[in-house]
Amino acid sequence: MQKISFIIFLFCCVFLKAQQHEFWLIDIQTEKRTLVKDSIEATKFLDSLSQNYYYLTELKNVKKEGNKTEIYFNKGKNFNEALVKIDDEIAKNTKLEKHFFTKNLDSLKKIINENYRNQGFTFNRVKSKFLRMENEIPEVEITVNKGNPRIIDGFIVKGYEKVPKRFIKNIEKEFQEKKYDDQNLLKINQSLQNHPFVILEKPPQTLFTKDSTQVFLFLQKKKSNTFDGIIGFGNDNSEKFTFNGSLNVNFKNMFNGFETVNIFWQRNPDKGQTFDLKTDIPYLFKSNIGTNINVNIYRQDSTFANVKFLPSLYLHLSNRQKLGLRGTFVTSVVMDSLYVQAKDFSKKGIGVWYDFTEPSEVELFLYKTRIRAEADYFFTNYSKENSNKSQNNLYFLGERNFYISGNNYLNLKAETALINSKNDLVNNELLRFGGWNSFRGFNENSLLADFYYYGSAEYRYLVGNQAFFDIFAQYGQLNNKNLSLKPKLYSFGIGFNFFLPIGLMTFQISNGNEFGNPVKFSDTKIHWGILSRF
Template identity: 75%
Template sequence: MKILYPIFLLFFCVFFKAQQKQYQLIDVENNKKTTVKDSVSAVKFLDSLSQNSYYFTQVKNVKKEGNVTSIYFVKGKNFNEANITIPAEAAKLSKLKTEFFTKNLDSLKKEISEKYRNQGFAFNRVKSKFTGIKNNIPQVEISVVEGNQRKIDAFVIKGYEKVPTRFIKNLEKEFKGKTYDDRNLVAINQSLQNHPFVLLDKPPQTLFTKDSTQVFLFLRKKRSNSFDGVIGFGNDKTNKFTFNGSLNVNFRNMFNRFETVNVFWQRNPDKGQTFDLQADIPYLFKSNVGTNINVNIFRQDSTYATVKFLPSIYLHLSSRQKLGLRGRFESSAIIDTLYTQGKDFTKQGIGVWYEFTEPSEVGLFLYKTRIRGEADYISTNYNKENATVTQNNFLFSAERNFHISGNNYLNLRGETALLNSKNEFAANELLRFGGWNSFRGFNENSLYADLYYYGTAEYRYLVGEQAFFDVFGQYGEFNNKSLNLKPKIYSFGLGFNFVLPIGLMSFQISNGNEFGNPIKFGDTKIHWGILSRF
């Protein structure tokens, strides 16, 4: 009996299944069959046709043979295809004719509604009215109920509410009174994307009332303090293997005023050391005026030392642009009396500068675009010679990240600087460049010039949001009148950057030389760095 029980159960299931009813829906026009499990599913299928613009679907016949019920139907005309008539104003806004044929009425209505929404009519309604059939084509009239036009009236900060008052006023200055549309919402989102001090927890949201439109920004204070350390390996001028490196510490927004205090120290292989202290306060007295104070000390072993003091005041032209006026006070003293290439001097001057920054959508890149220009008028006094001359100092740099396709990016960067005067420059007042952040493949600040320019092309391959690899090449020229040098130089290399729990790690291998000289393996420079935020 125990053996017969499962056989009986299997027979019962097969028999029950055979007794179940089936419903077949057959399209008369193309004889296409659709099988459903019950009558409720058959009704839902027929209803779905009317919801997809087959409004005149008709059941022509129903046949029942055993457990199979066959339903024959005709979909009729698809009313999503129609001859359209729309008002002249809607036609002008949508760049359409007032009468035309469309194969997708639903899509057309969405397109017209989108056009009105982009004009601030957030609650517009696009209506369609069936007026008959002509030449077997449905005739439809479209009308638009615009509603009230909406404009951005105010911003409401939620979450991190201790942002500077001027920060909110600048947002209102840029967007208040503008049409409430997707384009301006995207612009608001982009203006806060990768902001140095705040994060958007979620996209901007909107509260509509009868008389106002308020945009809510859900902000969070960003961990913006940073520690940036770089260790370099390479040979000095005597081909002796040496270590060099830099430390860069930023204390930012500790008092919720978007302020920055930056401390930088660097040692190059030729025993030169740089100490730089900079303080920046962007909104003085809740205004759009900011101040930047910079003290820079450079000492070349026991040969000479130079001190610069650069007080600056600037105006925020927009959230991305600054225009500044600065003073320049500089003093240099020769320590080694046997060093005849340098001179004791003091400088006083005034200058202007401009800066534009655009944040990057890629968190691993510092900027999408950065442009900086400087111009200084300087009076220089050579102490021992009791001579005073005027000089001009110019600098221009630009950087841009281009998205090629997929994970491929191209970083282009260029920089040029000029120190201009009728007199011959001393070695300790020349421009210095070269190294990790300028012309790679050369030691830090090892190139001296009164004029230089160079360009960098760097291919970057992004690996997710955690790492990218890069290959770069550089070309440059510089002029040193005192030594009668005008070399053409190059550098090349590769590296990788990836995110660790402690921060962003960078590793770079580079080599460079003057055109015409052979590449030397001993001139290879290796840099390893870590950028950590806290």
């Protein structure tokens, strides 16, 4: 036992003594001193210099004093620094001088390589040739073997292959016969990211043959059916606490045609109900022409009911843009003979619309950008008065999510609408807005106007990829000629959105009023809902 203890003691002494030994590496050019732990590390350090273009490194002297060893070395010339000579073509393409000095030859060759890649010369080779030493600096000539230019010849879909043929033809129309370069590959990738019906499983891959360049798209069918339910709590006109809500069900791409069937129902605190059925088929007869048919029914308790039929045809300008032509057929019936603020009428008209949607990189946000513009022209017949009037209707919606920094985002939204008519409008044909997805802080469809506008600013803070908080404020104004009202309105509130296993949960508290009126706690609106995909 004593022998073992002595051996352990002797080993510890030797180990501690070795630990105290210092190895200093001293660069005689810069007098920079570097401390390493042992001779092996010192050797590795000197070897690393040659790997960084100091090919002529020399060991000048080694001094040992006690527990300190000093190693003096001269790095010599860095051969990554050079005088460069290039021909007229390279100088023109890179906008460089024909003869210049560079401190990083490798970086320069990489820049030239990428420059030619962006011109479609995917397999170009950049070569450097040593010419001479001039004032102890190597002079190098750079040449480029461009090879044959590459263009995108076609696309091959793997995985989910039942996508509409027109969808692939549109991608081919946009990218086929364009240069094969990193920029176009990035655009292809971005055009399919966050697509409403397909998922790009991995970045596009490429098959090169002698005569063609084929891009492979690895797609997966997306779970795009959605159920959106909202429950709201607020006050009606008599300031009684009421329950309201909405249901929104979307059946999407069930037949692999990117088609959509949307069913929407809403009940507001003032006993109004909305039912909306919409069908969208994007590629009729494998063309870029799509159709959208919308039936909308609005009933205000037992007072009146409006029925709208909106058939539409549209053209795909791109995967994100649509331009449409639609017809409008509206019938309104007053059911309460004592209600004198409404009239029986029917409308027929034609209109145009434009729709642009840009998907968001943030899964919690529905989109990054959304624009909707509509213009309609009507002929309105008031049956009991046997009169016909012409009217036009304009509508615009714009919304955008801006990235600020870190987890901070800003959502800006603006909406406006106008009914222009030579006659006085009645209540059952006025524009209706307000509610949790419109002008928040007010009951659903409780604001009536022949013209309105509002804007909103919403600060959003992301908590990872699963939730975000928001604080919002809105300002707007409406015009109601019948009541000679032009109130300026405001609202504010907070919200919280987060992912659960069943979907995206939304919780929102808001309050709104007219400028000049005090804020009432009793006017607070609470909405809770969930968006689930299946």
